[in-house]
Amino acid sequence: MDMIHQTAARLQDCNLYIFDLDGTVYEETGQFDVYRDELAKRVSPDKTQKFLADLNQAFTGQHSLKLGSSYHLESGLIRQGQTVVDWAGQTVVENPTSNWIHVGDPWVIYRVAARHYGLSQEQVQAAFAATRTHMQSDDFPMQGLPGLLEAITALKQQGCHFVLMTNSPEPDSRDILSKLGLADAFDKAIFLAHKEFQARQHLAELRDLFNLPNHQMVSIGDNFRNEILPALAMGMKAIYIDRYQIPDRTTGPWEDSLVEVSHPRALAPLLQSIATIRSTKTRDRP
Numbered sequence: 001m002d003m004i005h006q007t008a009a010r011l012q013d014c015n016l017y018i019f020d021l022d023g024t025v026y027e028e029t030g031q032f033d034v035y036r037d038e039l040a041k042r043v044s045p046d047k048t049q050k051f052l053a054d055l056n057q058a059f060t061g062q063h064s065l066k067l068g069s070s071y072h073l074e075s076g077l078i079r080q081g082q083t084v085v086d087w088a089g090q091t092v093v094e095n096p097t098s099n100w101i102h103v104g105d106p107w108v109i110y111r112v113a114a115r116h117y118g119l120s121q122e123q124v125q126a127a128f129a130a131t132r133t134h135m136q137s138d139d140f141p142m143q144g145l146p147g148l149l150e151a152i153t154a155l156k157q158q159g160c161h162f163v164l165m166t167n168s169p170e171p172d173s174r175d176i177l178s179k180l181g182l183a184d185a186f187d188k189a190i191f192l193a194h195k196e197f198q199a200r201q202h203l204a205e206l207r208d209l210f211n212l213p214n215h216q217m218v219s220i221g222d223n224f225r226n227e228i229l230p231a232l233a234m235g236m237k238a239i240y241i242d243r244y245q246i247p248d249r250t251t252g253p254w255e256d257s258l259v260e261v262s263h264p265r266a267l268a269p270l271l272q273s274i275a276t277i278r279s280t281k282t283r284d285r286p
Contacts, residue, residue, distance in 0.1 A: 020221030
């Protein structure tokens with residue numbers, strides 16, 4: 001039995017799959033360059049070069065801000081594990097107890113860096129909206145993940161349900177789904193979901209809507225705090241796309257419930273293998 005089949009066997013009894021959007025159902029990364037440029041246009045001109053330099057260092061591991069760290073908006077401090085440092089990387093004694101922003105994916109690095117350099121929440125949101133508009137356009141080509149729609153369709157034919165749950169707004173998200181060939185892939189969609197903070201509420205509502213026990217639900221995404229941890233804490237299964245190899249994510253006693261893959265393209269073979277196992281079980285029933 002190959003590794004994909006062994007992994008799929010752990011999810012064969014699941015009947016509800018809850019997908020994140022960005023970083024989960026497409027592989028493109030060019031949107032981050034657009035977001036960076038949109039933010040940079042809004043940063044004070046005398047700070048633009050330093051802003052861009054800090055971003056470059058953040059993504060090459062040379063800055064105190066990095067994936068897996070947390071940023072405190074009011075103080076500008078950064079938490080790295082149990083250590084708290086300032087923007088320059090100097091250890092400090094101060095350690096605020098709340099209002100930390102976990103840096104769980106690249107979008108958050110850009111967002112908190114922009115806030116650190118003086119942008120308001122409204123300016124950051126405007127830059128994000130401009131980025132999404134570009135992603136909707138023909139100037140931003142997108143390719144669907146090979147085999148994903150076919151795998152989803154195979155599982156839906158076996159009675160499984162699929163939900164999209166994203167923090168992004170509805171109009172641009174639907175356009176992106178259409179570009180990816182997934183416009184009709186999901187039975188239900190939740191936009192502006194405010195994960196991680198409202199994730200458990202949404203998951204509980206989906207459980208009740210589809211009338212399923214928690215252990216038959218799977219949450220799929222690339223942000224551990226947003227999509228994975230809430231599901232595992234509720235006794236659900238999860239597929240974590242650990243694309244950025246974040247070293248200090250929260251750990252816990254859920255090895256049997258957590259499946260990890262390294263890239264979105266691994267989802268289609270995994271789901272197709274689940275469909276094959278389920279189909280074989282059905283045929284083998286006396």
